[in-house]
Amino acid sequence: MKLGRYRFVAILQRLLVGVATLIAASVLVFLGTAVIPGSPATAILGAEANPEAVAKIEQRLGYDKPLVSRYLDWLGNAAQGDFGLSAVSVAQNQDKPVSEIISRPMWNTLCLALAAIALLIPASLILGVISALKANKWQDHLISTFGLLAASLPEFVVGALLVSVFFVGLDLLPPISLVAPGEQPLSNPKILVLPVLTLVLTLVGWSARLVRSGTIEVLKADYVQMARLNGIRERRVVQRYVLRNSLAPSVQIFALCIQYLFGGVIVTEAVFQYPGIGTALVMAVNSHDNSLVQAIATILAAVYISINIAADAIVIQLVPKLRTQV
């Protein structure tokens, strides 16, 4: 009874910190894109734009109001999923809502990220546990060296090298991952292979390494020694005692990896011209569409924070000790 309440308080506390961080981030995002030299309308239309056109766009986007009320309006609407009109579309007299522009890319990115996670987690668990069981033998050295090499490379270098091998060399996979409008990325799995592989290769080294050190710690634990001394076969010791207990610290490792993945996705999508949120973000930066940048940046921030909270909540469920440390 009491324990349940502590658990609830611990999770609630992290939720509140998360919401506070998100609000702070939204202020930074808003200030970063709103307080700019000149006006956002001239940034889009160019310095020699017709002042009347500039004034019209500014009025349409609400830039004539004071900054604080603009932020509060924006925050209130954003909380309901309304991110306003795309600044560039207003300049082109099309008035497209941001949420309409980004819903498709968000879905595409989610598909890509989930595919990468589905491969990354088992791969790093298997590689990490193997190198822990074979610590300092050749299997361990092979995995850790390969992991370090792959993790050293920027995503776009891995992507470029993969394209050179699988497209130019072997002609197996497409060099760019285009998704026709109205089509699902999963309906053509071939285009997902190289982007997913790029993301997994840049991350699996780190995550396997962290899983390895977690597993080694468990292997040294008293209860594992005890199980061995009781004459339980090594295979069973690993399955029953080691794996279960090394999973708990791994949750946080995977949370870090997934967070990192959402950062890496920006560059990876650019390599393969995959029509996801990263590509949309880079295009929005290039066209100075600040309402679009605000929306995507805030969504990415929210995803980051949710992953943190979810990981903390899972760890609190798994490790009873943390429930009392409120």
Place this chain on the structure above:
Amino acid sequence: MKRARSFARTGRGQIGLFLVAVVVGVAVIGPFVMPYDSTAIVGAPGTPPGNGHILGTDYLGHDLLSRLLSGGWSVLWLSVATTALAYAVGVTIGLVAGYSRTLLDPILMRLVDVILAFPPLLFFLIAATSVGTGKATLVIGIAIVLAPGVARIVYTATREVSVCAYVEAAVMRGERTWSILRREVLPNISSYIITNLGLTLTFSILLVASVNFLSLGLQAPASNWALMISENRPILKLNVWAIVAPAGMLAILTIGVNLIGDAITDALGRSDGPGEFNRAKWAG
């Protein structure tokens, strides 16, 4: 510090030093020995190696070898400049927040936490939206991304040092805050600062290259390995070296720097708190 230098005796450290030396050598000497002007059009776009062009030509018909030899310098100086600026800002914030017992401490450090909590490129992209792209945005924007990591480490170290007796003695002597920070605190936290340097530089190379790849930093006709990978994508099938050669150079550089960083961590990480290192790696 002696232990830090012992990394050069490990296998990883030596390989790393060798790889970095190769890349720095190419980047520094390259511009003086390149066979053609890197911006002169010398042939048809995307011709494969041969005909006096050892690596063929790039997407506009520039000599690829010349582009490669001249494209490393900007990779290096942009990363070093960014790291230097990040350190200037980060060390100042960390020192001031760690030493002051006023509201400045929580305000600065919460700001640092917020920036550290997000994808590294995010805040750079926001800056680029408002002020446009270019060399200055690149260096300043990425320094803003890197400075919080530095500030956090300097902050923690300063907090520890600033309660030491020698600092309190200096306060008693009536020395000015600025000279206490410079003469008492800074020398005593320098080992933290130096061990973190490699990590920050690694990260800065990665981010600067990524931004150039996204074409949000240097613009054509500048030659830069990261930019070469993105601009030569259309001729991928014609002359694959246009992609593989710059990607290979960047790979050698980042692998080398990482091997050195790893060897330094091994040489002193265990006893100097490996936790700090790992956290910084992820936080960056």
